[in-house]
């Protein structure tokens with residue numbers, strides 16, 4: 001038995017980081033691709049990162065970004081983990097020398113295990129509802145019965161999660177971790193403390209301590 005981990009992603013405000021940490025999240029996500037409405041620049045990311053205490057991970061989300069930008073983000077923000085959400089090939093992802101999650105666009109991937117084999121060095125896989133070439137963070141869920149039983153790596157479930165569906169997500173997908181953004185906000189990048197709290201309460205009520213894959 002193990003506890004389901006939680007990442008709140010797309011935080012842009014100090015008060016939202018403080019609320020997330022107080023609620024006991026395992027990771028916060030900073031979106032540092034300029035394509036996103038939740039983009040935070042280097043100065044903002046540095047300030048938010050400085051607020052994150054030990055034992056809470058800082059994950060930086062990128063999407064088909066220029067390597068020079070990725071290197072600058074790594075050296076300035078010092079994230080614990082990268083999350084590549086685009087069509088980045090394995091040699092690009094491994095080239096930065098930092099552990100990474102690879103997002104899998106479930107709307108356009110039929111064979112998940114073939115996809116994971118191309119990213120043998122990924123620390124884990126994040127299954128999201130978008131199609132290749134599209135963006136995540138849409139608040140849309142995919143069919144969770146499509147989540148494979150065995151990935152051989154930690155599986156992070158994302159896409160349209162909220163307090164109302166988290167129990168069903170756990171039941172159908174048994175993920176290692178949950179990643180939520182739209183479901184805890186009032187507008188892109190503006191998190192809502194009540195929604196954050198409701199999400200964590202719903203997770204606890206659903207039994208966050210469970211057998212995981």
Ligand SMILES: O=C(O)c1ccccc1N[C@@H]1O[C@H](COP(=O)(O)O)[C@@H](O)[C@H]1O
Pocket residue numbers: 009010029031036037038061063085126128135136137138139140158159160161179180181182183
């Ligand atoms: O949050 C964004 O703006 C974003 C932009 C580009 C790619 C991914 C993005 N977010 C990630 O998408 C998933 C699902 O989010 P949601 O809960 O459906 O809003 C999650 O991993 C976000 O971190």
